[in-house]
Amino acid sequence: MQGAGFRRTGMEWFSSLPACLLLLAVVLFSTSSDIHNRMLQAGEAIWSGYYKLRMDPVAPTCDPARNIDAAVAAEMAKAPADDDPMAALLGAEKKDPAEVRTAIERSVANCQQAHQTYELLKDQLTPAVRAYRAVELFVADAIAFGLSSQRYILVILVMLCAVTATLTRHHIAMRAMETRLDYTVSYTIQTIANAMLLGSSAIFRQSSLGAETSVSSAELLLHDLWIVGFACLTLASLYRLIRVPEFLKEGGTLNKAFLAVPLYSGMCLISGTYFALIGHASGIGIYLGKMMELADMFLNVGLYVWVGMMLKQTRLATLVFNVFRPWRLPPEMLAVVAVLVAAVPTAYTGASGIFVIAAGAVIYSELRAAGARRQLALAATAMSGSLGVVLRPCLLVVVIAYLNREVTTDELFGWGIWVFVLTSSLFILVAMTVNRRSQFDLAPAAEAFPAMLQAVRPLIPYVLVIAGVVLFYRIALDVKMDEFSAPRLLPVILLAILVYEHVSLKKDRSRVSGELHHQGLERSVRGATNDTTAEIGALLLLLGLSVSIGGVIERSHIMQSVPQAFDSPWSAMLLMVAILVVLGMIMDAFGAVILVTATVANIAYSSGIDPIHFWMVTLVAFELGYLSPPVALNHLLARQVVGEAEILAAQQETGTFYQRHERIIMPLIAMGLSLLVVAFVPLIFYA
Template sequence: MNGSLAYESGVAIGRTKREWFSSFPVCLLLAAVVAFGAASDIHNKILQMGQAIWPGYYELRIEPVAPECNPNPNIESELQRLLAQQQAPADDLGLFEPDPVDPATLRASLLNAKAACVEKFQRYEAAKDRITPGVRAFRAGELFVADVIAFGLTSQRFILVILVLICAATATAGRHHIAMRPMVTVLDHRVSTALQLVANAMLFASSWSFRELGLAHGGESPQRDALHLLWMSGFGALTLMSLWQLIKIPEDAKPGGRFGGALLSVPLYTTMCLISGTYFMMEGHVAGVGIYLDKMMDLSDMFLNVGLYVWIGMMLKETRLASLVFNVFHPWKMPPEMLAFVAIAVAAIPTAYTGASGIFVIAAGSVIYLELRKAGARRQLALAATAISGSLGVVLRPCLLVVIIAYLNREVTTDQLFGWGGKVFVLTLMLFAAFSMTMNRRSPIALAPVRVAAPAMLAALKPLIPYVLAISAVTLVYSWGLGVGLNEFTAPRILPVMMLAILVYERYRTPSAAEKKESNGEVKCASFEKALRSATNETTTHIGALLFLMGLSVSVGGVVERSGLMELFPHSFASVWMVMLMLVAILVVIGMVMDPYGAVILVSATIAKIAYDNGVDPVHFWMVTLVAFELGYLSPPVALNHLLTRQVVGEEEIRLAQMEEGSFYQRHERILMPLLVLGSALSIVAFGPLAYQAWS
């Protein structure tokens, strides 16, 4: 009783050591990023207020300094002095006569200088008189906010490094790094942990070498050196953790195991690190991996936004919002295939706001899977829909991935990409409907009568009203209060506030009669602190897995760039059809092995120019790239989105799905359905415009 009261009052007595040293600091770091973003918006509004109250406030932001000139000079005396100075010999030898001096010109110059000085003193006196106690108080607050923003900008890189290292350590400690399959047997643990030990030791050696390289070339700024020391300390800690895990095999690990299966349990970041680290060591450039990891700092705001989107997704997972949205469609008694279509369509919106397909699968994949199963969907269909649920919305506004493409490539704009992205989304959605309804449909397309379904649907919409109000309230506060609209640039700092508002509402909401009836009147809402803590716990693990994977993807991209691999491909083609065919193949392969953000950086640096030089329209190229990436994330052997689906639905559901009988397609629908949908979409997006141009 007392413990419960203490917990509910906000005293986190039940917080574990992992939460104190991992998720709690991560929560503070992410909240700081949001706060710094809000401070920038607040500062702009403060400046506007200052300008409205005191016109010319920008001149009052600093204390005026008295001019050093003389406002009352003796013009005649100064004129005579200058004339005497001008008439003196130019050199001791007297070889050159001085140029003639016009006294009228000098007098006019002196009078102009006097007038300018008088004007400066007038402005100084006017500014001094305008700086009232009210201005000083307002200015103190405004400059304090400006200092907070400056501190946020200078600390952004440190926040990212600390965030990556804490989250990577958490994922390592919990053995939650992304791999083809989880560690189950003793051999799995030994092989996977041993290779992680080697990879982490490589990272430590590379970061050490990178720092020594900087010191050997005259040293670096204290800020850069501190970043190096942070990387070294973090990688050293990860190496020691891997060594301990190699010695201490979990007691629940099954005996035995197969070496081939054990290799599949090696995290993807480890494989990437071993590849890139080995390459750079063979080149005699041990610091290579560390240098490319340090390139994350140049895009620190982008990677911090990724962390924020993961946090948004995990907070969404803690709410009832996804289930309530599904409740709106339940009264229609849709067949599973149609409900899967609706789920994919609705999922596109939060996918666009969570920044990447993988993040959405982590956030809402389990809800989609369970809702489809409750509607009678077979496991293979439910898994297929879950895996592809995040793939269609990456082309819609305000997806972070599209913003990064426009940032790295001046040939395209976000408006162009999002404009065509809407068309690609409709195409892909229609293809999903066609394949799901024709390839393996087992239920008749029949809906509940309108007179029955419509009233129930309206009743199901009522619980969503408070959520709409909470979202609208936050939007209005930013829009009217701070003059900041919700778009692709502001979404990372506004959406966390929206999700926090929803969590607060759910903490204090009154349970419905149906909920009370279902639980015999004992409905307890999770506390805000508990929900936020749970969301941040999952966020910490996923950020560690994703950002570490992204960082090592950048290093693999560096290997591709430095090795000249792209030079093996021809840079000019006789036909735009041939270049498009090559681009499609390369982009799909990149999508298979790299995360989206690292892949975009690589493609921007290496492949995009080949496309442009061979007559491929930049907007067309990037639409092809986005669809090809999503096809790659759903394609074996890696199939990242399927790996994430496995994480959220559980190994048991995957095992039961693999035991389902039927035709080859029915037994492998979870893999084949997404491949058919996105493969067809890619073919149309890549070659459709070329065919239209040739025909016209």
């Protein structure tokens, strides 16, 4: 993690304001489709046949008063004579006058019906219909524009936030930059990596222009945006390389300096070098372009991060923890409560890393405020998103079912509940036995229960605000809260909560003494967006380069060296577990699922492993990978949001080896045991 010691200036809105507008545009465009559907239903309910009124009716060109007798005579006159030898030679059929009359009568009837419909529609096209139609068609155009703009919004958002993360030293790395050597090595490699990204994108553009198939103007614009973005990113890293901060210490070693290099830079050098060696220099650009195929998913990641940063600005988390404080729970049990409660929002965000970066700071600060030691709070923060990825309506599970016909969402979510029960139970067991360092002395129920009910009261307005937004979408727009609507509903819910706090706390400041200071609506949104820009830049650039690493694995045909089927499902499962944990260490969840579907999944199926069992193992293995050194992405993300100072303070704590490394070991024990049980116990019953 980087960014320690940096303070944003008054120029912050030059990056934050555009990012805020882009995120609001994503919410607006995605909501406009719901509004449009509702408008079509309302139009049809008010004006029967509204679907036909969406366009101006065109007057029929046929004659409704056509003389049928004259038409029949004219048609029969065209018929060949009975003694015409040429007609007989050509095989022309004689016309039956009755059939000709019937056809003409039918044609005249249809013409009259068309004229009647035209007159009826013309009469129905009142000024009110025209006004309503104008608004409805405007919304339809906005939807079309929004759908076509998703890819461009994503590129601009990624590049804008990546430049911000570069300038603010906020990219995700194994350790922060502490010395001048760390700084120089880190930004030198960043500049090289950014230049490699720029070159690959430029080569990809040229190869696209030289291909046999023509390149549309839209695709060309997309290429240009990538090139301009990477050019700005290269200049930003070069600027930072030249402008060395004065507060950095002298000295340092190369080993530690290389750990300060952002992970995306290392991934870029690995994939870029590989593609260059095989004569495919445009490879990184191609795989980054594949992000555009899932533009809506990556934009949702940005929205989830924004939601988490707005959550930090509210009192909601503090009020939730206040409900449990009267019981005087020991820190270990409070950490269990935090991780279990976090499973629900994790299920909506779709990936544990997204939840950690979105809400990790809130969980850590509340656990510390409740008396939890740093190592325990950091362990719970890193693991806060690890249990909910198997619960409905996790988007990652939906992606798995979409890519694999062998499983359905109902089957995966059904077994996911049992996996959640297992992982939760093992986490509770580890936290309350191996991890326990405090006395288990709960407050008496007679004392704690009334205080808990008193603490629930301030939460009631928040519940009403959330329910109000959800019910409004359900009733007004016919949209229910699920994995598809959550990205556009959650920002609206958090904005509504901020508005409520702005109004309520402005009236009574005394009620919040000693709690989180609410700075007002504008400052809260601005602060949340400031944090969001750097986090989105760090996270999305890392996710994009992990897709490129997946391309290296795919093109190198590493998996072809593995047997395509095993005689024993036990040996196959052992190999699957090792591969899946490693993939979890180096790739984001969505990119890893795509790669596993294309490579590993068929080997597992051919070896007798049940598809549902395999994907449950995959999800748990990924989570273990995100918590496992040397990368331990969830720990890096926790460091990203908690701050380097807290990590250093935790590392200076004394005690046994386990106590000094509790934040790493505790999640490994809990998830490691869970993976062993999920992977091998079911084989006893069907293998």
